[in-house]
Amino acid sequence: MINESLLNPQSIVVVGGSDDTSKPGGKILKNILDGHFNGKLFVLNPKKDKVQGVPSCQSVAELPETIDLAIVAISAVHTVPVVKELAQTKNTRAFIVISAGFSEETQEGAQLEEELKNAVNEVNGALIGPNCIGVLTPTYSGIFTSPVPKLDPSGCDFVSGSGSTAVFILESALPKGLTFSSLITVGNSAQLGIEEVLEYWDNSYIPGKSSDIKLIYVENIKDPDKLLKHASSLIRKGCRIAAIKSGVTDAGQRATASHTGAMASADSAVEALFRKAGIVRCFGREELTTVASVFNYPKLKGKNLAIITHAGGAGVMLTDALAGGGLNIPAIEGQAHDDILNILNPGSSASNPIDILATGTAQQLGDVIEYCDTQMDDIHGMIVIFGSTGLSRVFDAYETIHKKMSRCKKPVFPILPSISSAHEEVDFFLSHGHINFPDEVVLARALTSIHQTPHPADEEIYKEGIDIQAIRSTIEEAPEGFLDPATNNELLEAAGIPIVEEGIATSKKELTTLAKSLGYPLAVKVIGPVHKSDVGGVTLNIKSETHLISEYRRMRKIKGVKSVLVQKMQTGTELFIGAKYEPKFGHVVLCGLGGIFVETLGDTSYGLAPLTFDEARSMVRSLKAYPVIKGTRGKEGINEDKYVEIIVRLSTLLRYATEIKEIDLNPLIGNKDEIIAVDGRIRIEAP
Amino acid sequence: MINESLLNPQSIVVVGGSDDTSKPGGKILKNILDGHFNGKLFVLNPKKDKVQGVPSCQSVAELPETIDLAIVAISAVHTVPVVKELAQTKNTRAFIVISAGFSEETQEGAQLEEELKNAVNEVNGALIGPNCIGVLTPTYSGIFTSPVPKLDPSGCDFVSGSGSTAVFILESALPKGLTFSSLITVGNSAQLGIEEVLEYWDNSYIPGKSSDIKLIYVENIKDPDKLLKHASSLIRKGCRIAAIKSGVTDAGQRATASHTGAMASADSAVEALFRKAGIVRCFGREELTTVASVFNYPKLKGKNLAIITHAGGAGVMLTDALAGGGLNIPAIEGQAHDDILNILNPGSSASNPIDILATGTAQQLGDVIEYCDTQMDDIHGMIVIFGSTGLSRVFDAYETIHKKMSRCKKPVFPILPSISSAHEEVDFFLSHGHINFPDEVVLARALTSIHQTPHPADEEIYKEGIDIQAIRSTIEEAPEGFLDPATNNELLEAAGIPIVEEGIATSKKELTTLAKSLGYPLAVKVIGPVHKSDVGGVTLNIKSETHLISEYRRMRKIKGVKSVLVQKMQTGTELFIGAKYEPKFGHVVLCGLGGIFVETLGDTSYGLAPLTFDEARSMVRSLKAYPVIKGTRGKEGINEDKYVEIIVRLSTLLRYATEIKEIDLNPLIGNKDEIIAVDGRIRIEAP
Structure with missing residues (x-):
């Protein structure tokens, strides 16, 4: 965990400190000296007595009794023994490992990295790196790169998942006059990553004293929940956060069976996460440092x-x-x-x-x-x-x-x-x-x-009329794969989502009995095939028993069909709500108008479950087709409040059923009074 | 017109040249001196013999026999007499008038500006300004501002409609290392404006010698046709042009009766013009100078x-x-x-x-x-x-x-x-x-x-099967305002645009006769009201005479309805083509899917008439709803070639009927075989 030894050390040893400033161990020592570190500074270099005027010890044993922080810039294989010895004999509780050659290179390196982490964890110390450019705090300039920014307690706090990108971001920031309160490059994040730095910023935040500006460069979000929790907490405390998340994960390219799956790329999960947290998302260095520059000025309290x-x-x-x-x-x-x-x-x-x-x-x-x-x-x-x-x-x-x-x-x-x-x-x-x-x-x-970046969303999960116990027991009993219609309905009912009156018929007799109890007009759909329309498995607006029976006979001949779903025919506008489980992020929930709007125009908006009413409303209102929901010239709209409520209810359902990997409610039929789900597919996988 | 005296003068007089370099007349002289002008340089200043070391004459008469270029920086009221005298007695054929206080300020100033222009026109000379910061060519640095860019024959040629913006663009350009071949700021454009500079660049272009990079800052496009002609010609010759057009004209905010009118802002005309010409449109200074920087490198011949x-x-x-x-x-x-x-x-x-x-x-x-x-x-x-x-x-x-x-x-x-x-x-x-x-x-x-910027469009106008004479005679005989259905059809027929079989009925007898000749199903629409649907004036898919007569009776009771239009019912997907006349630019043509796509989603694309097949195809393909036209999973598409052809035909019609201020073909009904216009509104105004 991040500690005072890391951020505010009284003593530092540069392991591998050298006179050659074209080497990391030489340059980092020079930067610390240039930065006027006020504590005690040592070098560990077996070949020297003095390095750049700093006393050099030939072995760990020669160092004074206590060394708070070790900055390690020697080859990977030599790192672990030195770190162990410092931790065990010199009370060192913070390590910045500059050296490369760990998990980013080879299997053996990954093994070394594991040992390194264990050595630090054993003494409950803090480990930054390996394979990073270092750390910069108001106390010391522990990076081996140039430029070194101007330090200022009210400047930006900056954490980066890439060393070279951090350097290039500084190149863009410094000519603008941006100052920094800290820079932490996490390298391979063996122990401490972006999320832990955010957690520390959040837990140690002191209003009026801590910097209110946080910048993030991240390539791989390991723990979205932690990032969300601490970023939104910081923003609620008055901070402003801007971040670049570069690259789209491979997961986003996987083929999936549903429309939702195809539409919701992994990047939508990032986008939804940032919006939920209230983080201003940037896509380039110049943009990030310009947003950071704006953060240096008071907040705009309106849009005029x-x-x-x-x-x-x-x-x-x-x-x-x-x-x-x-x-x-x-x-x-x-x-x-x-x-x-x-x-x-x-x-x-x-x-x-x-x-x-x-x-x-x-x-x-x-x-x-x-x-x-x-x-x-x-x-x-x-x-x-x-x-x-x-x-x-x-x-x-x-x-x-x-x-x-x-x-x-x-x-x-x-x-x-x-x-x-x-x-x-x-x-x-x-x-x-x-x-x-x-x-x-x-x-x-x-x-x-x-x-355009919203405030952080509320954390409270909406549960009114949602039977979480019923959701759990249904999920736990269900087999993997696509659920049958009855199980679908159990889940939706438990979440309080209105579903169409319907029944399943496996014989002509069941069919006619069902038809009588539901009343015409009816819709009939095959059970079995995933893409029902493609196989001619959907007939709407059946108004007579003769028509119903003829459709039933036809459908029973379709491959894989043993029964049909008979539903009361709904009229109104088609809507759509879907979700896809994104590993680590949770469910990305999508909404939009159904039919051509979602399939051809891709007019959907999305958020990360669980959703608040505010979030769901903002999703609905950001649809291009929102005027259709609101009602247009001469055309009645759709009940927006009910649509928002169903989105929220579905997101709560998903929150308590992470086994659901994909869900499509398509269509829901809506009018000005009600919105009813008439078809749905849910696919589950064991956790 | 732009001439050699302006661009490559052998002699210059700075009228109002001064020792005070905080004044335009002093600073411009200093810039010319610093820029090492090789010709003869004089000052006209009644109070001095020498100004900044340059010989100063007290009157025009004292100047040598021939002065090619006069740069005038004295108060507006004194400008005209000096210009006249120079033009008449010193063979001066180029004038750059820096002075403000002309048409941009007062009515009297506008009068002075007119006199100034006439004085220069009388000797067939060139006039830049008034109210500008000057001109910069490889020969002389005739601007009174800083910074002065590095001159280089292969650098950018730059014309600006705003002096201060030109200065700020140079501030963004110079640190990048951009060089300039010329800068012309046109000020009030009394005689020479942006368009004339482009014309000159085009007419004087010498491959391998002239600069291939042209930059434009323009706030008001006075002659879009000229700009289009010369910009696209230059690009065809191998030049690359980037431009900022800032602001949206008032005209764009006018209320109009049709959907097209409301959708096509004046800015769409600019956008369409730039695309037709092949100009890369930029929205800020940094963007313009970055695009110009890219222009300094060889062209990409593909997208990999x-x-x-x-x-x-x-x-x-x-x-x-x-x-x-x-x-x-x-x-x-x-x-x-x-x-x-x-x-x-x-x-x-x-x-x-x-x-x-x-x-x-x-x-x-x-x-x-x-x-x-x-x-x-x-x-x-x-x-x-x-x-x-x-x-x-x-x-x-x-x-x-x-x-x-x-x-x-x-x-x-x-x-x-x-x-x-x-x-x-x-x-x-x-x-x-x-x-x-x-x-x-x-x-x-x-x-x-x-x-994303296309190549310049071909200039040839498509006329196959278009009866221009018929178009002209119909237009010339038509009264102003919305045309009646018969005249609409005459115009569309003359342009070779397929229209639905239809007729007008003013009595029950006419109605039934018409119905027999067309055959059921039919569509009936009121004639008179502009927004027919709003008054219940459209009934589709009428299948019997009883139904037809009952609708006819109902519609005749609607206010302002004396007759109805009876059409053969068409089935297929609704499409839309519209156009709006934008003063000076001509017609902005819009296309898209009909109904909700155009009215609610605003999914349209646009181009400037007349359109080539390539342009129309690119418009159709840039629609978000293009997959509907192409055909989607299980759904037949619409005949794209026919749609493109109708767009082209309509654009030719408009080219020869600029009296048409608004036109809506909405809907056209399309399927895989044909596309037929079933409703249209055309509004004309005398030229």
Whole structure:
């Protein structure tokens, strides 16, 4: 587990420290020295007395009694004995193993890695790596790479599953002026991985003291539940998290029997997980560091922005990009419009964007910013675009922006495009600790992707009218594979999901008795084949006994059919709810309109079970076909509340029946009063 | 018109040249001096003999006999007399008017601008501006702003409708290493605008000598036809064009009576125009300059890319972004896979991305690039990601990449992320004239948006079986407003568009006679109301005379209904084709599936009339509902060729009937054999 010895050591030994700074052991020592580590620093190097001016011991025994942290940069085979000896004799409780040659390379390496982990676990220590670039905290710069970021307790906390990618992310972050509070690269994650770092951040979080900005680069999510729990907890405490999850797992490419299976790629599970947690998902380094830059400013408390500029074109591109992503640039009218015009030179525009013209002064700029901050309740933030044409210096304008940013209650985002011709002024501005966004559209995309990320979902599971005991006993008794219709219905009934009145007929007599009790019109479907329609196994709207019997006879001749399902015919619009079990993530639940919408247009939205009502409602409303559910010109809609409730109920069912690998309720038939499941397939596998 | 005096003057006078470089007249003179103009340079300033060391005349008369170009930076009111005098007495045939205070400010200014234009037109001269930042050519740096880009005949030609935006675009371009061949800012475009600059570029294009890269920033397209003509001509000659068109015109917000009107915003016209021309559309400065950077490399001749890297994470993010945008990163298998593995260290990966590991050498890197270039026919370009962890210098790798880039037949795109820790190496690499892409995802988005831009459409208009004379005479005789069904049919027939058999009945007798000749089943629709369904004015699938007569009686009672349209009932899938006339652009043609697809899902695609078969096919295939047209599991499709042909025919009809402001063919009924228009509305206005 992460401990104080790792994050705040009083003493460090660099095992394999060297004078050659082109080697990890040499470079990491140099970085620690350059970073002014305040504790005791040693090197373990059998060939030297001093390395880079640091005392070097020839053996572990020569080291002082207590060494908090060991940073190990020697070949893999020599690692385990040294780690054991340090743990056992020097009270070392934290290890960062830089060395490669473990599980990422060979079977023997994996064995070594296991021994390494056991050696650290035995003393209840912390292990980072192996095969990583190190750790950076406000106490020490324990990475062997460049660049080394500026450390600042309120800067970003950053955990990365890839060392080289972490380095390249720093390359993108540093020119922007982003600072860091910590960097942990987990390497092979033998003991501590991304999820454990998040857990530590969550458990150790102190409001006002801990950094509120967390960045993640992850290639492989090992424990989605843990990630969800701690990421959403951190966000509820006031943190803001952005993450890149790169690559799509092989699992996503598996062929599956159902539509849901084909539609829900493993990446939808990641997407759903991030949305549930409230993590802003990014797809590239530049995007991640821009979102992190926005995180350095106060939160927008609404979606209305004022744009203040002296250059029309940039304002128009910014407006296009913000509006395209769901943010508002409301027209400014009435008194506010007149008040702002009064501040400005003739010819200026006080609608939104507010154009103060090339002749606008720093004073006017400041007055407009202040007016938006104090006099306009319906404006939630300001974006200022101010460059230079090179005719004169713009120090006064940047000084004004700086002062207003410090004083305004609302966030002010600066776009200073003249990074080369006004680089002195921009540097002056940045020296106050601000972050500049040189490109308005890049900023707009970061703002809108933050805006589009929901708050973390509630954790409580909806259970009203759901008989969990009945669900469990049905599941436990069921054989693997596709369930028969009766078992399907038991499960859906236990979850409180309305199902169509129906019965099974294996003979003509059963058929006619059933028909009488249900009443016409009826629908008849074969039992057996998975793709019923493909074999001519579905007939709808049967209105007479003659028709019913003729269909029954025909269907009994279809291969594999011994009985048919007889249902009361439902009328309304076809809906669909499905789910697919994604290993480790749980169930990705999909919803949408049925028929062509789901099969051809792929118009579905998805979330991760269990779902709250808010999540399910947001899924339904994000469908392109939502207007059909809401009702369109002259056409009645579908009961949205009931649809949302069924999605939630199904997600609870799945939460308590992880044996269900695939489920398709397709179709459900809905109208303005009710929604009823008329066909479903459920496939289970033993856990 | 643009002339040699403007682009390649032998003599320049700066009118209003000053010693104060915080004034446009001072700064522009300084920029010309710094840019080493080789011709004769003068200043016109009544108060000075010398300005910045340049001889200054107190009056026009004192200037030498011939002055090719005048750059005017004095107040608007004084501009016209000086321009006139120069034109009349000094043979000046080119004018760049920097001064503001013309049509952009006041009515009087607009009058002055008109006089200015007339004065230049009188001598058949060229006028840039007023209200611009100037012109930059390889001969002189005639802009008053900073930064001034590096000039290079093979650099970008850049025309901008906004001065400040041009400056900010240069701020984004220069750090990337982009060079420029020319910059023209058109200001108020009194005489020469964006379109005229394109015309000049087109007419003066010399293969191998003219720059092949053209950039455009435009806020208002005044002459879409001219822009289309010259942009597509340039692209056919081998140029590559990227453009930003910012803002959506007011016209797009007009309320209109038809669905098409509501769906086709003015921005669809821009989008359609750019696609027709083959212009890569960008939405921000960073995006524009990245696309321009890609333009500096050879064209990709296919969509298969090899990624070569020593850092896994960046390769994965790049793969995700390229594949998401339609480019391929094909798996490398078989002999090629083994050959590449043989080049590399054990543990490397030769699938795609090719991972040469952190231990990979410059030699190996070069060998892999060369292998992809010479041995792999199915790879069309390579992307190399090579950074530094800060342990050692990477000069050798960058030297290798540079050499391979110069020799490879296929494009090699370099991603060198370590812009701070390896900035010396990156600078060394850039000094060879290359452009670096520090972020892989930003490069991927530029590559994919270039990939998604079609080639310019053919110019020939399809006329087979289209009776243009009949179209014209029908249009000329028709009254304004919505046409009656008979006139609708005349137009569609003249264009060779199949229409349903039908007739109009104003009495019961006409009705029954018509029914007999058409045969049941029939559809009946009211004539008069625009939204027929809303008033209960459409009944389909009438199978008996009794039913027909009862519907007729009911419909005649609907307000405004004096007659009904009786049609042979068609069966099949509903399709839709519509168009809206966009002032100056012409007709934006939309197509899609009918009913809910168009009304609720808005699943339409669009193009600008007249359309080629290729364009229409690409429109049909880009529909989300295209699988319905193609035919899905167990469901017959719709005749795609016929659909494409009708779209083309309609677009030709519109080309010769610009009086048509809106047209909706909704629905057309299609099956695998035929497609027939069963309802249409056409609204015309006098030209």
